[in-house]
Amino acid sequence: xxxxxxxxxxxxxxxxxxxxxxxxxxxxxxxxxxxxxxxxxxxxxxxxxxxxxxxxxxxxxxxxxxxxxxxxxxxxxxxxxxxxxxxxxxxxxxxxxxxxxxxxxxxxxxxxxxxxxxxxxxxxxxxxxxxxxxxxxxxxxxxxxxxxxxxxxxxxxxxxxxxxxxxxxxxxxxxxxxxxxxxxxxxxxxxxxxxxxxxxxxxxxxxxxxxxxxxxxxxxxxxxxxxxxxxxxxxxxxxxxxxxxxxxxxxxxxxxxxxxxxxxxxxxxxxxxxxxxxxxxxxxxxxxxxxxxxxxxxxxxxxxxxxxxxxxxxxxxxxxxxxxxxxxxxxxxxxxxxxxxxxxxxxxxxxxxxxxxxxxxxxxxxxxxxxxxxxxxxxxxxxxxxxxxxxxxxxxxxxxxxxxxxxxxxxxxxxxxxxxxxxxxxxxxxxxxxxxxxxxxxxxxxxxxxxxxxxxxxxxxxxxxxxxxxxxxxxxxxxxxxxxxxx
Amino acid sequence: xxxxxxxxxxxxxxxxxxxxxxxxxxxxxxxxxxxxxxxxxxxxxxxxxxxxxxxxxxxxxxxxxxxxxxxxxxxxxxxxxxxxxxxxxxxxxxxxxxxxxxxxxxxxxxxxxxxxxxxxxxxxxxxxxxxxxxxxxxxxxxxxxxxxxxxxxxxxxxxxxxxxxxxxxxxxxxxxxxxxxxxxxxxxxxxxxxxxxxxxxxxxxxxxxxxxxxxxxxxxxxxxxxxxxxxxxxxxxxxxxxxxxxxxxxxxxxxx
Numbered sequence: 001x002x003x004x005x006x007x008x009x010x011x012x013x014x015x016x017x018x019x020x021x022x023x024x025x026x027x028x029x030x031x032x033x034x035x036x037x038x039x040x041x042x043x044x045x046x047x048x049x050x051x052x053x054x055x056x057x058x059x060x061x062x063x064x065x066x067x068x069x070x071x072x073x074x075x076x077x078x079x080x081x082x083x084x085x086x087x088x089x090x091x092x093x094x095x096x097x098x099x100x101x102x103x104x105x106x107x108x109x110x111x112x113x114x115x116x117x118x119x120x121x122x123x124x125x126x127x128x129x130x131x132x133x134x135x136x137x138x139x140x141x142x143x144x145x146x147x148x149x150x151x152x153x154x155x156x157x158x159x160x161x162x163x164x165x166x167x168x169x170x171x172x173x174x175x176x177x178x179x180x181x182x183x184x185x186x187x188x189x190x191x192x193x194x195x196x197x198x199x200x201x202x203x204x205x206x207x208x209x210x211x212x213x214x215x216x217x218x219x220x221x222x223x224x225x226x227x228x229x230x231x232x233x234x235x236x237x238x239x240x241x242x243x244x245x246x247x248x249x250x251x252x253x254x255x256x257x258x259x260x261x262x263x264x265x266x267x268x269x270x271x272x273x274x275x276x277x278x279x280x281x282x283x284x285x286x287x288x289x290x291x292x293x294x295x296x297x298x299x300x301x302x303x304x305x306x307x308x309x310x311x312x313x314x315x316x317x318x319x320x321x322x323x324x325x326x327x328x329x330x331x332x333x334x335x336x337x338x339x340x341x342x343x344x345x346x347x348x349x350x351x352x353x354x355x356x357x358x359x360x361x362x363x364x365x366x367x368x369x370x371x372x373x374x375x376x377x378x379x380x381x382x383x384x385x386x387x388x389x390x391x392x393x394x395x396x397x398x399x400x401x402x403x404x405x406x407x408x409x410x411x412x413x414x415x416x417x418x419x420x421x422x423x424x425x426x427x428x429x430x431x432x433x434x435x436x437x438x439x440x441x442x443x444x445x446x447x448x449x450x451x452x453x454x455x456x457x458x459x460x461x462x463x464x465x466x467x468x469x470x471x472x473x474x475x476x477x478x479x480x481x482x483x484x485x486x487x
Numbered sequence: 488x489x490x491x492x493x494x495x496x497x498x499x500x501x502x503x504x505x506x507x508x509x510x511x512x513x514x515x516x517x518x519x520x521x522x523x524x525x526x527x528x529x530x531x532x533x534x535x536x537x538x539x540x541x542x543x544x545x546x547x548x549x550x551x552x553x554x555x556x557x558x559x560x561x562x563x564x565x566x567x568x569x570x571x572x573x574x575x576x577x578x579x580x581x582x583x584x585x586x587x588x589x590x591x592x593x594x595x596x597x598x599x600x601x602x603x604x605x606x607x608x609x610x611x612x613x614x615x616x617x618x619x620x621x622x623x624x625x626x627x628x629x630x631x632x633x634x635x636x637x638x639x640x641x642x643x644x645x646x647x648x649x650x651x652x653x654x655x656x657x658x659x660x661x662x663x664x665x666x667x668x669x670x671x672x673x674x675x676x677x678x679x680x681x682x683x684x685x686x687x688x689x690x691x692x693x694x695x696x697x698x699x700x701x702x703x704x705x706x707x708x709x710x711x712x713x714x715x716x717x718x719x720x721x722x723x724x725x726x727x728x729x730x731x732x733x734x735x736x737x738x739x740x741x742x743x
Binding site (some may be wrong): 003014085 | 543545546547562563565566568569573575579580581582583584588592593595596597624626
């Protein structure tokens with residue numbers, strides 16, 4: 001225990017020292033705290049009051065929503081870079097048992113003020129259970145749920161760090177997305193009712209159900225399920241952690257071999273291959289792709305309206321925003337020096353990065369466009385392709401500017417970060433605006449609807465070219481500053 | 488027939504490590520007696536660091552058995568980790584901690600008291616010429632300073648076995664000399680030192696025995712005295728096995 005306490009002391013010291021030493025990190029945490037703190041002050045009390053009223057009347061809808069929110073927040077915290085200094089990989093050279101290393105790993109999460117705020121919010125969210133029929137059991141079940149969310153998120157984070165586990169995780173998620181899409185489309189029930197049926201057996205609802213339960217069986221079954229799930233997740237957590245410590249990460253030879261099959265022509269071909277190879281390693285690529293696969297699977301059985309597909313296209317870009325707005329986030333200081341050594345202009349470096357992103361987005365949206373051609377014909381698919389092109393250009397135009405002015409270190413196999421939630425929100429709003437405008441004009445049947453897509457496409461293309469030139473120049477002038485922020 | 492393992496030294500029997508389709512180390516058989524200064528040499532990517540990682544329990548072998556100081560090497564053998572000192576290839580240091588804090592953190596994890604840690608750290612930093620920069624954050628330290636810090640951490644708990652992966656890389660001549668003298672003194676006291684290096688001139692004056700690994704296979708294992716007796720240098724033996732690249736292939740360089 002003394003060893004764990006000592007490591008945590010230095011972990012805490014290193015974390016806060018790094019935060020103080022790097023202004024942009026401090027800004028990041030400050031803005032996250034403002035957003036989360038603001039939400040806690042202005043939204044949470046009202047939600048909790050409502051949930052408490054409902055629980056006292058035996059209803060669970062609002063409490064379910066609160067619990068879901070915290071589960072998602074825990075997931076988000078752990079898939080982000082925890083910025084810890086004393087990593088498990090380095091600590092394993094010391095005589096410390098795996099169990100102790102895992103304890104250090106778990107407790108190190110709470111160095112982050114964001115994690116502390118979410119932990120505090122999670123505890124506060126137990127308040128409505130005091131008005132429920134089963135206060136103690138409700139609170140206990142909620143704590144089990146948080147442990148479950150935390151353990152699942154950490155296990156997923158471990159799985160992302162080991163090539164073999166990562167492949168399995170991705171395969172499971174792909175199959176699950178397609179299966180979910182197929183299930184939702186084949187049954188006759190409306191979507192909302194189906195979603196309700198699925199949510200009723202999910203852990204957050206089990207917690208609410210325990211708190212309003214009137215019979216022993218209504219308590220025992222959900223509690224037993226939660227305990228069972230926690231035991232399974234606990235085992236998976238330990239096992240996956242052990243895998244990250246001792247499984248070789250060098251199955252890269254296989255990945256490299258697969259990657260080397262991709263070949264791009266021209267002067268920038270090699271650099272482009274490097275870019276798309278690195279971008280594929282960001283977790284952000286997957287939510288968009290899984291959403292597209294699920295919707296495509298739905299469309300296979302039941303034709304969906306073009307509006308659904310177009311909304312999905314907008315959503316995919318929103319999910320990709322952080323990745324697009326932090327073009328240098330995966331580069332190292334040495335990598336930036338290499339860009340300076342190579343006979344390349346700043347705008348050429350950015351252009352290659354943009355092409356890498358374009359290839360990735362094209363791969364994400366390809367199933368949807370193919371389905372559009374099949375279900376709605378080439379004209380409708382063409383409109384969707386134009387909307388996608390507009391969204392891509394507008395996101396890249398804004399993203400290039402942010403990439404050179406607000407770079408932020410990112411890690412492979414983690415979520416991309418654009419530094420601050422405000423930057424991220426501004427990016428997705430500005431980037432989505434032209435595409436949403438086109439859709440609005442199309443559906444409002446305004447007299448501009450025929451001219452709108454090509455003219456807005458030309459306008460965003462012009463904006464993109466201006467941004468590319470300007471950002472390229474900025475990159476040349478600010479390379480040292482960018483390198484410093486990425487170190 | 489059961490394989491008899493050396494109880495005190497380093498013993499590797501039929502060790503293989505594969506990474507997907509790539510075999511990094513193939514059927515490694517190696518015995519190092521206690522108190523030996525052993526050099527493990529080879530070109531880049533030949534499997535030196537992988538071997539060190541396996542010998543120190545940082546990486547599990549695909550097959551074969553390893554023993555160090557009588558301990559069966561496994562990634563979770565804590566007693567083994569207490570008995571050895573490791574200077575890993577990447578130094579494995581922690582950003583935002585100073586050089587001094589690295590030692591302050593390290594000592595108690597090996598069971599040293601605070602006072603013991605303090606006294607030993609002061610002496611080690613002085614010997615490695617890090618005393619004046621002990622307050623430097625590791626991410627602001629030079630490559631050589633980081634190597635020396637990691638070496639000090641490996642020595643702090645006075646291990647009987649030292650595994651040093653490229654200890655002379657990026658080190659200035661003065662410190663290099665100090666480290667060399669220190670390792671010779673340690674070996675004289677019975678400490679087993681396992682060193683990998685590319686700097687053959689330095690290693691030749693340091694080690695007693697060596698093995699050369701090429702493409703994952705140990706191709707020779709001799710004592711330095713043996714090769715010197717045969718009128719050869721370590722460099723001669725090295726190139727005999729590793730081969731010398733022909734400069735003629737690059738005739739286009741420098742020509743117009």
